[in-house]
Amino acid sequence: MKRGLGITLNYTPYAFTIATLVILNFLVYWVIFIEESRPDLSVYYLEVGQADATLIEAQNGNRILIDVGGGRATADAVINLLPFYDRNIDVVIITHPHSDHMDGLVPLLEQVSVGVVLDSGSGHRTGVVEEYLIALEGYGVKKVYARRGMVINLSEVAKAFILFPDRNTALLDPDNASIWVQVKHRDNAFLFTGDSFVAVERYMVDLDGERLESDVFQAGHHGSRTSNSAELLKMIAPDYVIISAGENNRYGHPHDEVMEVFLSTGAEVLKTFEEGNMVFISDQGGIERVK
Numbered sequence: 001m002k003r004g005l006g007i008t009l010n011y012t013p014y015a016f017t018i019a020t021l022v023i024l025n026f027l028v029y030w031v032i033f034i035e036e037s038r039p040d041l042s043v044y045y046l047e048v049g050q051a052d053a054t055l056i057e058a059q060n061g062n063r064i065l066i067d068v069g070g071g072r073a074t075a076d077a078v079i080n081l082l083p084f085y086d087r088n089i090d091v092v093i094i095t096h097p098h099s100d101h102m103d104g105l106v107p108l109l110e111q112v113s114v115g116v117v118l119d120s121g122s123g124h125r126t127g128v129v130e131e132y133l134i135a136l137e138g139y140g141v142k143k144v145y146a147r148r149g150m151v152i153n154l155s156e157v158a159k160a161f162i163l164f165p166d167r168n169t170a171l172l173d174p175d176n177a178s179i180w181v182q183v184k185h186r187d188n189a190f191l192f193t194g195d196s197f198v199a200v201e202r203y204m205v206d207l208d209g210e211r212l213e214s215d216v217f218q219a220g221h222h223g224s225r226t227s228n229s230a231e232l233l234k235m236i237a238p239d240y241v242i243i244s245a246g247e248n249n250r251y252g253h254p255h256d257e258v259m260e261v262f263l264s265t266g267a268e269v270l271k272t273f274e275e276g277n278m279v280f281i282s283d284q285g286g287i288e289r290v291k
Contacts, residue, residue: 038057038059038061039059039281039282039283040058040059040155040157040158040185040186040281040282040283040284041056041057041058041059041154041155041158041183041185041188041281041282041283042056042057042279042280042281042282043055043056043183043190043216043279043280043281043282044056044057044081044277044278044279045218045242045244045272045277045278045279045280046070046074046077046078046244046272046277047244047272047273047275047276047277048069048070048073048074048077048104048244048272049070049246049273050100050222050245050246050249050251050253051067051069051070051074051100051101051103051104051244051246052066052067052069052095052100052101052218052222052244053065053066053067053068053069053070053074053077053078053104053244054066054067054192054218054244055078055081055089056154056160056183056190057081058154058155058158059155060154060155061086062090062154062155063082063088063089063090063091064089064090064091064092064093064152064154064160064183065078065089065091065092065093066093066095066181066192067093067094067095067101067102067194068092068094068101068102068103068104068105068108069098069099069100069101069102069103069104070100070103070104071103071104071107072104072107073104074104074108075104075105075107075108075110075111075112076107077277078104078108078112079108079111079112082112087111087112087113088112088113088114088115089108089112089113089114089115090114090115090116090152091114091115091116091117091118091152091160092105092108092114092116092117092118093117093118093146093179093181094117094118094119094120094132094179095120095178095179095181095192095194095195096120096122096124096174096175096177096178096179096194096195097119097120097122097124097125097126097128097129097132097174098124098174098175098195099126099128101194101195102128102129102132103128105117105132105135106131106132106135109135109136109139109141114139114141115141115142116141116142116143116144117136117141117142117143117144118144118145118146118150118162118179119143119144119145119146120145120146120165120169120174120177120178120179120194121145121146121165121168121169121170121177122169122170122172122174122177123169123170123171124174124177146162146165146179147162147165147166148162148163148164148165148166149162150162154183157185157186158183158184158185158282159183159184160181160182160183160184161181161182161183161184162179162180162181163180163181163182163204163208163212164178164179164180164196164200164204165177165179166207173197174195175194175195175196175197175221175226176196176197176199176200178193178194178195178196178200179192179194180192180193180194180196180204182211182212182214185282185283186282186284188215188282188286188287189213189214189215189216190214190215190216190217190218190280190282191212191214191216191217191218191236191238192218193217193218193220193227193232194220194221195220195221195222195224195226195227196220196221196227197221197226197227198226198227198228198229201220201227201228201229201231201232202229202231202232204232205231205232205235208235209235210235212232212235212236213235213236213237214236214238215238215239215240215286215287216238216239216240216241216242216280216287217233217236217238217240217241217242217267218241218242218244219241219242219243219244219254219258219262220232221253222243222244222245222249222251222253222254223243223245223253223254223255223258223259223271224251224253224254224255224258225255225257225258227258228258228261228262229261230261230264233261233262233264233265234265236265237265238265238267239267239268239287240267240268240269240270240280240287240289241262241265241267241268241269241270242270242272242278243269243270243271243272244272245271245272245273246273247273247274254271277291278291279291
């Protein structure tokens with residue numbers, strides 16, 4: 001019994017048990033409500049400077065993270081998108097082993113459970129890559145080499161298709177070993193090509209043709225002229241092009257001639273250094289930018 005301010009509070013084990021059950025039931029229904037209120041598919045293009053990071057979440061809570069460059073700040077940004085009761089990412093795809101696509105993974109693993117990492121299989125080795133490999137082993141995260149034909153089931157109506165690599169990439173330039181991912185939800189599609197050069201783009205156009213058509217395209221290599229060929233953009237025919245780059249970066253991304261290619265498609269071109277974080281949702285009505 002506790003007394004104070006003229007109020008008497010009686011605590012009993014039975015009352016505590018009832019209160020606990022009420023709270024637990026509330027939390028369960030709250031979580032169910034949150035999940036049911038989610039869009040079928042949400043895609044978060046994060047503003048991470050001269051780097052890449054995109055989080056994809058299905059209504060059921062399944063998640064894919066495509067690249068995590070930008071260091072600890074990016075890891076924190078990803079964590080802030082996850083509910084406190086579900087700090088899990090099912091698949092992390094590291095498109096290729098350059099620091100601007102992967103140096104946030106080690107700090108991310110400190111706070112988030114990751115199911116599996118898809119790796120391009122590039123033989124490129126740096127200090128950042130060695131730290132990444134040590135962290136995967138230390139946290140017990142399985143690493144799988146991405147290969148064409150793999151499919152990640154996000155939900156009954158949303159899947160991620162691995163289009164490239166279709167070969168052993170150990171001896172390829174790390175940019176040209178980049179994993180290509182096309183995320184499809186019903187008739188809507190999002191395409192990611194890492195930092196692949198024009199030669200790989202032309203190979204993929206010959207290989208897949210109109211299959212590459214996608215509503216949203218994340219510009220290759222941050223909008224560099226080494227990527228983003230007119231042939232590829234014609235085949236993709238995007239409604240939106242997302243450029244993930246840092247403001248006034250030393251590479252001059254996005255390059256002027258590439259911007260001309262993007263604009264010639266009629267797509268809306270959006271830059272992370274101007275727009276900040278961007279969020280697109282996909283449902284039966286199509287794709288909509290909500291932030």
